[in-house]
Structures are given as C-alpha cells and as structure tokens.
Amino acid sequence: MESMLRGLNATQRAAVTSKASVLQVLAPPGSGKTKTLTSRVAYLLAHEGYRPQNVICCTFTIKASREMRERLRGLVGGDLEGKLVLGTFHSICRRYLVTYGHLIGIPNNFGIADSDDSLGIIKRLQKKIKFGMEPRAARNKISHRKARGQRLDDILKSTGKSMEAQEFAMIFQEYETALATSNLLDYDDLLLKCVELLRKYPQCVSNIEALLIDEFQDTNNVQFGLMKLLASAKRRITIVGDPDQSIYGFRSAEIENLNRMQAYYPGTVVINLEENYRSSSAVLNLAQDVIEQDEERPSKRLKSTHCHGTLPVLRRVPNPHEEAAWLVSEVKRMTRMTGGCLEYADIAILLRSAFLSLLIEKALANAGIPYKMVGGRRFFDRVEVRILLDYLRVISHPDNNSALLSIINTPTRKVGDGTVAELNRASEAAKVSLWILVQKVLKREVSLEKKLSKPAEQGLGELVALIRKGQDKLKTFEPTQAPGKLIELVANALHFQDYLKKQYKEDWEDRWENVQELLLQAKDVTLQSLTAQDQLPEVDGVKQAQVEGSQEVLARFLANVALSTEVEADDESEVKPRITISTIHSAKGLEWPVVFVPAVYEGSIPHSRAEDTSEERRLLYVAMTRAKALLYMTFPIMQSRSESESILTQFLPSNVDHRLKDVGPVFNDQTVQDIATILQRSAPSQELLAHAATSLDESESQFDDIWPADGSPKGPFLNIETDMPTYYGRSAQSLAGAMRVNTTFQQRSNFSTVAGFTTASHQMSIIPPQKERVDQLAKPKLAKSSSGQGNLATFFSKGTLREVQIDNVPLPRLVGGSQTWSSAPAKPQPLSIPVELASHKPGAALASNPATTVKRPRPVLAETSNIEHRRTKRPYTCFSSSPTKEEFDNGALPQATVAEEEPHRPKYNTTMSTLQQSKSEPGYSSFKSGILNTMSRPTPLSSMSGTLSANGAMKKTLGVRRSLNGWADRKNK
Numbered sequence: 001m002e003s004m005l006r007g008l009n010a011t012q013r014a015a016v017t018s019k020a021s022v023l024q025v026l027a028p029p030g031s032g033k034t035k036t037l038t039s040r041v042a043y044l045l046a047h048e049g050y051r052p053q054n055v056i057c058c059t060f061t062i063k064a065s066r067e068m069r070e071r072l073r074g075l076v077g078g079d080l081e082g083k084l085v086l087g088t089f090h091s092i093c094r095r096y097l098v099t100y101g102h103l104i105g106i107p108n109n110f111g112i113a114d115s116d117d118s119l120g121i122i123k124r125l126q127k128k129i130k131f132g133m134e135p136r137a138a139r140n141k142i143s144h145r146k147a148r149g150q151r152l153d154d155i156l157k158s159t160g161k162s163m164e165a166q167e168f169a170m171i172f173q174e175y176e177t178a179l180a181t182s183n184l185l186d187y188d189d190l191l192l193k194c195v196e197l198l199r200k201y202p203q204c205v206s207n208i209e210a211l212l213i214d215e216f217q218d219t220n221n222v223q224f225g226l227m228k229l230l231a232s233a234k235r236r237i238t239i240v241g242d243p244d245q246s247i248y249g250f251r252s253a254e255i256e257n258l259n260r261m262q263a264y265y266p267g268t269v270v271i272n273l274e275e276n277y278r279s280s281s282a283v284l285n286l287a288q289d290v291i292e293q294d295e296e297r298p299s300k301r302l303k304s305t306h307c308h309g310t311l312p313v314l315r316r317v318p319n320p321h322e323e324a325a326w327l328v329s330e331v332k333r334m335t336r337m338t339g340g341c342l343e344y345a346d347i348a349i350l351l352r353s354a355f356l357s358l359l360i361e362k363a364l365a366n367a368g369i370p371y372k373m374v375g376g377r378r379f380f381d382r383v384e385v386r387i388l389l390d391y392l393r394v395i396s397h398p399d400n401n402s403a404l405l406s407i408i409n410t411p412t413r414k415v416g417d418g419t420v421a422e423l424n425r426a427s428e429a430a431k432v433s434l435w436i437l438v439q440k441v442l443k444r445e446v447s448l449e450k451k452l453s454k455p456a457e458q459g460l461g462e463l464v465a466l467i468r469k470g471q472d473k474l475k476t477f478e479p480t481q482a483p484g485k486l487i488e489l490v491a492n493a494l495h496f497q498d499y500l501k502k503q504y505k506e507d508w509e510d511r512w513e514n515v516q517e518l519l520l521q522a523k524d525v526t527l528q529s530l531t532a533q534d535q536l537p538e539v540d541g542v543k544q545a546q547v548e549g550s551q552e553v554l555a556r557f558l559a560n561v562a563l564s565t566e567v568e569a570d571d572e573s574e575v576k577p578r579i580t581i582s583t584i585h586s587a588k589g590l591e592w593p594v595v596f597v598p599a600v601y602e603g604s605i606p607h608s609r610a611e612d613t614s615e616e617r618r619l620l621y622v623a624m625t626r627a628k629a630l631l632y633m634t635f636p637i638m639q640s641r642s643e644s645e646s647i648l649t650q651f652l653p654s655n656v657d658h659r660l661k662d663v664g665p666v667f668n669d670q671t672v673q674d675i676a677t678i679l680q681r682s683a684p685s686q687e688l689l690a691h692a693a694t695s696l697d698e699s700e701s702q703f704d705d706i707w708p709a710d711g712s713p714k715g716p717f718l719n720i721e722t723d724m725p726t727y728y729g730r731s732a733q734s735l736a737g738a739m740r741v742n743t744t745f746q747q748r749s750n751f752s753t754v755a756g757f758t759t760a761s762h763q764m765s766i767i768p769p770q771k772e773r774v775d776q777l778a779k780p781k782l783a784k785s786s787s788g789q790g791n792l793a794t795f796f797s798k799g800t801l802r803e804v805q806i807d808n809v810p811l812p813r814l815v816g817g818s819q820t821w822s823s824a825p826a827k828p829q830p831l832s833i834p835v836e837l838a839s840h841k842p843g844a845a846l847a848s849n850p851a852t853t854v855k856r857p858r859p860v861l862a863e864t865s866n867i868e869h870r871r872t873k874r875p876y877t878c879f880s881s882s883p884t885k886e887e888f889d890n891g892a893l894p895q896a897t898v899a900e901e902e903p904h905r906p907k908y909n910t911t912m913s914t915l916q917q918s919k920s921e922p923g924y925s926s927f928k929s930g931i932l933n934t935m936s937r938p939t940p941l942s943s944m945s946g947t948l949s950a951n952g953a954m955k956k957t958l959g960v961r962r963s964l965n966g967w968a969d970r971k972n973k
C-alpha cells in the first residue's frame with residue numbers, strides 16, 4: 001500500500017484512503033486531482049479488495065482515459081487495470097447499451113450518429129420539410145434539450161403556440177424518426193438511453209461497488225442522473241473537480257452539479273487540495289489574478305510548490321502573420337538557448353478557435369518544426385478517410401442512411417442527385433432504410449415514380465455488390481484484422497489511389513498517406529478493442545446480448561472513431577518530439593513545460609459569439625494553468641482581415657501588468673536553472689549553454705528582440721534628437737505610454753549575458769580595425785545613388801566616417817546581386833540600412849578567434865519565383881501533423897507566411913539585438929552612441945537616410961528602417 005501512496009502529500013493521501021461513501025475532491029489546476037483519483041482507484045482495488053469489473057471510472061476525454069489506464073497499469077498491473085470499466089461517459093454507456101440495450105428494444109448493432117451525421121440528417125430534413133431554422137442551430141438546440149433530459153414527448157407536450165416552437169417540435173420529431181429508421185443513436189441518445197435502461201433495469205449495475213468521476217465540473221444534467229443510477233447499488237462515489245475549470249457550458253454542463261451532489265448525498269465529504277505542483281509561482285500568480293476577476297467565485301488562493309520562475313509574457317506583434325513568425329522564432333530561440341533543457345515536445349500552442357492554427361501551422365511547417373494537431377479538425381474527418389470509413393459503416397450497419405448517402409455516388413457511379421432524391425423519397429414513404437429500398441428497387445420489388453436510368457442502376461448494383469462482398473468477407477477475417485482488411489478491400493475495389501490522383505491532383509499524395517495512416521490506426525485500435533476492457537461482467541438475472549467476433553470488433557472500431565475527440569499516434573510510436581497544437585478545450589487536464597496562447601484579443605477570447613464571459617475567462621485560466629515553466633500570450637495588434645486594431649482581451653487588464661513581461665525571457669543561467677528545477681530536470685552544463693548561443697542562425701537572436709516589443713512592425717527608426725527608436729513616426733515612449741509597455745530597449749537593464757556569449761562591443765574591442773576595408777568602401781563604387789539618397793561615402797565624408805573603425809564583419813550578400821557595396825535602389829524610397837546588416841550579430845567563433853574572417857551566409861530574400869508554386873502545391877498540409885523536414889528541403893511546402901504575403905520582405909534582425917548585446921560593455925552610454933558604434937562597422941549605408949547640418953550633426957531620423965512594403969502602406973492608409 002505504501003507504494004500506492006508514495007509521492008502523495010498528506011491531503012492527497014487523506015483523499016485516497018478516505019472511508020467516506022461520497023467524496024468530493026475539489027482543487028485548483030495542477031494540484032494532483034487526477035493523480036489522486038487514479039491512486040484512489042488503485043487503493044480501492046488493492047486495499048479495499050474491490051473487483052475491477054465492479055468499479056466504474058469515468059473520464060472526460062478518451063485521452064484522459066488512456067492516460068489513466070497507463071497510470072493504473074503501473075500501480076496495480078495490467079490484469080486488474082484491463083478489467084476496470086474505464087472510459088468516457090459515452091463509451092461506458094455504449095458498452096451498457098450493446099450488452100443490455102435489447103432489454104429496452106435497442107438492437108445491439110446500432111450505429112452512432114456523430115455530429116456530422118446529425119447535421120446531415122437535419123439538412124436533408126430541411127430540404128424535405130422546408131423549415132427556416134438554420135440546420136446547425138437546430139442540431140445544437142436538439143442536443144441542448146436532450147442534454148437536459150428532454151425527450152420527444154416532453155418537447156411535444158411543452159411546445160408553445162408560436163411558429164418557432166411548432167417548427168422546432170416538428171424538426172425534433174422528424175430527426176428522431178430519421179435516427180430510428182437508420183438504427184442510429186446520436187451522442188446524447190447514448191446517455192439518455194442508458195439512463196432509460198438503468199432506470200428500468202437497475203440490476204444491470206447491481207455489481208457496481210464504486211464509481212469515480214474525473215472533471216466533474218463539466219458534467220451535464222443527464223450525466224448527473226447517470227451518476228446516481230450507476231452508483232445506485234452501493235452509493236460509493238468519488239468525484240474530482242474544479243469549478244474554476246468549468247468550460248463546457250456550451251455543451252450544457254452544469255457547474256451547479258457540485259452543489260446538487262452535496263444536497264442529494266447529505267453525508268458528502270469534501271476535501272480541498274491546495275498545493276499546485278505544476279506551475280511556477282509567476283504563472284500561478286497571473287492565473288490567480290485572472291480568475292479572481294470573477295467576483296461571484298468564492299475566494300481561494302493557489303499555492304505554488306515551485307520557485308517564482310520567469311514572468312509570463314504578453315507579446316505584442318503587428319498582425320497574425322507576424323504572430324506566427326514570432327512564435328516560430330521564439331520556439332527556436334528557447335529550444336536552442338536552453339541547451340537542450342527544452343525541446344519541441346515540451347511546447348504547446350493552445351488556441352481559442354481551431355482556425356487560428358492555420359498561419360501557425362504554415363510557419364512551423366516552413367521552419368521544419370514538427371508539430372501535431374489535437375482537437376482541431378479530426379483526422380477521421382478528412383475527406384479521404386471519411387469516405388473509407390463510411391463504406392465500413394455501411395458494411396457494419398447498412399441501415400445507416402447517412403453513411404450510405406455519403407458514398408452512394410462517391411466515387412462517382414452515375415447516380416445523380418435526382419435519383420438520390422427519388423430513392424430518399426421512396427424510402428421515407430415505405431418507412432424502410434435506404435439500403436433496403438435500393439435492394440428492393442434493384443430486384444424490381446419496388447418501382448420508383450421516376451424510373452432509374454441504366455447507368456444509375458448499374459452503379460447502384462456495383463455498390464450493393466461491394467457492400468455485400470465486404471459483409472461476407474468480414475465473417476472470414478480474423479477479428480484482430482477485420483477493420484484493416486476491410487479498408488484494404490474497399491480501397492482496392494474503388495481503385496482509391498487512382499481516384500485520389502484524379503480528384504485531388506494537387507495533394508493526392510498527402511491524402512494517400514492519410515489512408516495509410518488510417519490502416520495503421522485500424523490495426524492499433526483493433527488490438528485495443530480485443531482486450532477485455534470493453535466487456536461488462538455477467539450480472540445475475542440479466543441476459544447479455546451475444547456479439548460476434550469480427551463484426552463486434554468492426555463495430556467497436558467505428559464506435560471508437562465516432563466517440564473520439566482526437567486521434568494521435570501513440571506516444572511510444574512518436575519518432576521525433578513535436579510541438580502540440582490544440583484547442584484550449586482539448587487541452588483540459590493536460591500540461592506542458594511551455595504554453596503559448598495566441599490571439600488574446602477581444603472577439604477571440606472572450607469569443608465574439610460567447611454568451612458567458614465568465615466561462616471564457618475560465619477558458620483562458622485553463623490555458624494558462626497548463627503551463628509549467630513558461631507562459632506566453634500573443635496579441636496581434638492588427639487583424640489582417642479586418643484591418644482594424646484589436647483590443648487586448650479584457651482578462652488582462654492593466655492591474656495585471658506587473659505580472660507580465662512584454663518580451664520573452666533572456667535565457668541566462670538563472671532562467672535555465674529555474675526552468676530545469678520546475679521541470680525536475682538536470683540543468684544543462686555551462687559548456688552546453690555557451691554552445692547554445694553559437695547554434696543560432698544569423699537571422700536569429702539570443703534575445704526576443706527581432707520584433708519590437710510594442711507590436712509595431714520590425715525595424716525601428718532611430719530618432720537622434722530624442723535618442724529613442726521610433727515606429728511609424730510615433731516614439732517608442734509614446735507607444736509605450738499609450739500601450740502600457742516597455743520597449744525591449746527600455747528593458748535592457750534586465751538583460752544579462754549568458755556565459756560564453758559575446759557582445760557587440762566586446763567583439764569590436766578585440767578585433768583590430770581593417771583599414772583596407774575602409775579604403776575599399778570609400779572608392780567610387782559607392783558613388784552611385786538615387787536622387788535624394790545619401791550613400792556611405794558621401795554621408796560620412798562630412799565627418800562621421802573618419803572616426804569610425806571597422807571590424808571584420810562579413811560583407812553582406814546583396815539580394816540578387818554581386819558582392820558590392822553599391823546597392824542603391826532603383827527608385828527613390830525611404831532610406832535604410834540594408835537589411836542584411838541589420839541582422840548582423842557577431843558570432844562566438846569571432847570572439848574565440850579574432851583573426852577569423854567569418855564567412856557566414858547572409859539572409860537572402862525568399863525566392864519569390866517559387867512562392868506561387870509553393871503556395872499552391874500542397875495546400876492540404878496545414879491540416880495534418882507536420883510533414884518531415886525532407887519535404888521542405890524538396891521545396892514542396894509553402895514558404896513562410898510572411899514571405900508569401902509580402903514576397904519582397906526580407907527576414908532580418910534589427911540592430912536592437914546588437915545593441916542589447918553591447919549593454920554590459922564598459923563605455924556603453926546611450927542608444928545613440930550604441931547605434932553609432934554598431935553602424936561604424938562597414939555598414940553599407942548607401943541607403944541610409946538623414947541630412948547633416950553644416951557642422952556635421954545629424955538632424956533628422958537616422959534610418960535603420962527597412963521597407964515595410966504592403967503592410968506598412970496598408971497601415972498608413
């Protein structure tokens with residue numbers, strides 16, 4: 001028993017070993033609720049002697065149930081764990097209905113209508129009975145009503161006289177009839193029918209000794225009822241939950257269930273866990289401040305068990321494109337600068353809305369950073385996967401009209417829309433499923449009003465033959481292989497690869513890969529399905545339905561598909577670490593060392609369509625509290641679509657500013673040490689950290705300084721008069737004041753140099769001047785310039801350059817040109833330091849060997865000629881997990897989003913980074929002197945702006961500006 005309690009604190013132990021019949025463990029995020037629940041299951045089995053088949057454990061997601069199984073396997077061994085009745089509410093209900101549903105008239109071969117099926121049914125009804133309600137709204141309303149336990153009778157009885165109410169009642173009725181004709185149960189039915197079953201036949205659960213429920217705050221009314229029924233025999237219930245994490249109100253979850261439970265079971269014991277074992281204090285403090293904005297919530301403090309750590313970051317970025325680009329650069333920076341302490345698998349990007357992933361996926365893919373999607377568009381919803389699954393669904397359950405309609409003419413077999421409509425009409429008139437009707441028509445037992453054309457008849461004949469063949473073969477397949485073999489059979493019969501080639505010329509290969517993936521999944525799920533875990537124990541006096549091997553395995557496989565909210569490769573099979581992209585909803589209960597929450601603006605979070613602002617706040621709270629060590633939120637100032645400035649989310653008001661930084665942390669020894677401590681990892685050695693800096697490309701920076709901290713576009717002007725950088729004519733100070741932020745530069749005192757790093761001024765101090773270069777520079781090549789534009793020679797001949805010493809900074813490679821300093825643009829334009837130089841940072845190699853002439857490649861513009869091609873080539877890639885790096889190297893994927901949007905926009909750093917590096921050097925005085933020092937290297941200032949007064953003093957903005965092309969123009973307009 002001691003081993004079971006090891007690693008638990010005193011309160012957790014008390015919860016695990018509690019003798020209470022009804023126990024509520026209420027606790028904030030990261031306090032070990034799931035850990036406690038798992039240990040309690042183990043305790044009840046091992047110590048109290050409960051039989052695993054008599055213990056039900058409900059989790060909220062399939063992923064959570066998998067994780068719990070794994071933890072339990074470690075605690076009590078595979079034998080016991082395998083017999084537990086463990087799963088989501090829906091999957092547990094499905095098990096009861098397959099086994100005992102016949103008692104209430106549900107045949108055990110019922111299918112599950114997923115939300116797409118439900119929507120399809122309603123859309124078809126709309127065509128038939130012409131109602132005005134939007135189909136999606138109708139589906140949601142039906143689901144809400146069912147989630148409150150209302151059935152058709154209740155709806156019909158309570159229907160008012162208004163047209164709307166009458167219409168809804170009619171839709172509800174027709175929808176229920178359509179499900180019944182197809183022998184389908186939708187998600188809500190699974191719960192409702194199980195309630196009906198257990199009310200009528202409570203003996204089905206007479207064996208249940210204990211019921212345990214995770215994430216109880218998100219249960220709805222029907223689930224509350226189920227809890228009472230499932231536990232009716234012994235009334236032994238343990239739930240864990242956190243009212244602050246209730247985020248499923250839109251699915252009719254009742255946060256009130258926690259109180260209702262206490263009222264229903266008067267002896268309920270409540271144990272509160274307080275310590276948070278997940279997050280740094282810095283993260284928790286912010287999360288606490290956010291959740292406390294809800295004044296109705298009882299006050300409770302989160303107690304961190306970790307060090308303070310790094311302040312969370314609220315990063316302002318110009319727009320969503322640059323948000324994605326910034327995110328990628330920050331990911332690279334943190335993984336490199338922490339010397340291996342953080343890797344891609346440690347990072348999650350949590351989104352309020354799935355669509356937000358698009359630009360981020362593209363940017364990650366372009367950078368060759370592997371990622372996986374969770375909870376966005378499901379793998380099983382992809383067209384090519386869906387088609388094959390629909391064939392399997394029809395083979396398994398031919399009365400499923402929805403599935404049959406989806407494949408009746410896919411791939412095309414000359415069964416046109418008119419024919420389908422006629423078949424539908426006739427099947428409804430005859431009150432039989434479409435499958436039965438089609439067979440009767442082919443056998444000429446039924447004649448249609450509109451006669452079938454010969455090709456349509458032939459096409460339907462082929463379809464029926466294929467389905468029958470599948471059904472026959474299914475009986476001969478080994479159960480373990482049934483789903484996989486069937487997928488192969490169907491794909492071959494349909495010449496599916498050729499079909500994809502023809503239908504999806506652009507990306508058929510990706511789609512075919514998905515088919516291969518489906519085969520792998522089928523194999524995997526099949527093996528899981530065959531374990532004892534789906535079997536309910538025999539209960540005295542209640543007959544179980546008999547189900548056949550391969551047919552049941554296929555049905556379980558399809559049910560798992562329908563009930564899954566996500567599909568991922570097993571962790572073990574993951575070849576390389578990947579970033580996780582997930583919706584916040586799907587991230588519930590999970591944790592990562594680093595969390596990014598993009599798009600924290602009004603309309604995104606809280607979402608513009610959200611009815612309950614408190615729930616949106618809780619959503620942000622859930623996202624924040626997934627982070628262990630580092631938390632980043634990004635705020636794109638402009639929305640490229642609307643062109644209007646966004647408003648920062650109301651959940652981050654000015655009084656939490658002190659909890660936030662506006663740029664990513666400097667990864668110095670202390671920061672990395674803190675991260676390692678929080679993650680309970682060993683900190684990387686000094687050597688590794690020192691090496692980390694050298695692993696950066698030159699377009700990257702040791703600091704989060706490539707983008708200005710205030711969210712203005714890259715590339716500040718330097719206003720010599722004010723000694724401050726300016727953005728679009730606004731000073732950084734005014735921006736900082738207006739936006740309550742400090743610029744990176746203003747924060748320079750927070751920076752310290754990581755061991756082994758070199759700084760710009762150090763660099764300059766150890767490298768002897770190279771007179772020859774200066775001479776070269778002064779030669780006539782520099783003379784060419786556009787009107788109105790100074791060049792390096794003319795500019796500095798008035799006194800500046802003479803005092804300048806040059807180090808051996810590599811010569812910039814000019815875009816599309818030769819290695820020459822005369823890079824005068826063809827047209828007059830705002831003058832700027834060529835972008836290549838702006839990104840310059842001396843490398844450690846230089847520091848260690850001053851004599852070395854470093855020839856590192858300079859940033860070059862994206863090859864714009866390829867961009868169009870790359871953009872169109874494989875548009876599909878953004879839906880899936882990231883492709884492999886080789887694919888990028890082949891040029892098969894789109895270029896960076898930024899480059900796509902603005903093909904002429906180069907990628908580079910501002911000189912800010914260089915300035916920050918030089919801050920610790922003696923003699924460092926001001927931004928101006930800093931930048932002059934920086935520019936005193938062989939800066940090709942041919943495009944540098946500024947006029948000199950007679951005495952040589954600079955008068956106006958000294959440009960380190962680059963062309964901002966389209967975006968700047970749009971913004972100015």
Ligand SMILES: Nc1ncnc2c1ncn2[C@@H]1O[C@H](COP(=O)(O)OP(=O)(O)OP(=O)(O)O)[C@@H](O)[C@H]1O
Binds near residue numbers: 028034245588
């Ligand atoms: N007593 C403990 N000592 C050390 N670590 C613990 C302890 N209890 C829990 N943890 C760790 O804290 C983290 C959070 O635990 P768990 O996921 O169980 O929390 P939770 O309360 O369910 O969180 P959430 O509500 O956010 O889902 C896990 O990494 C877990 O291993």
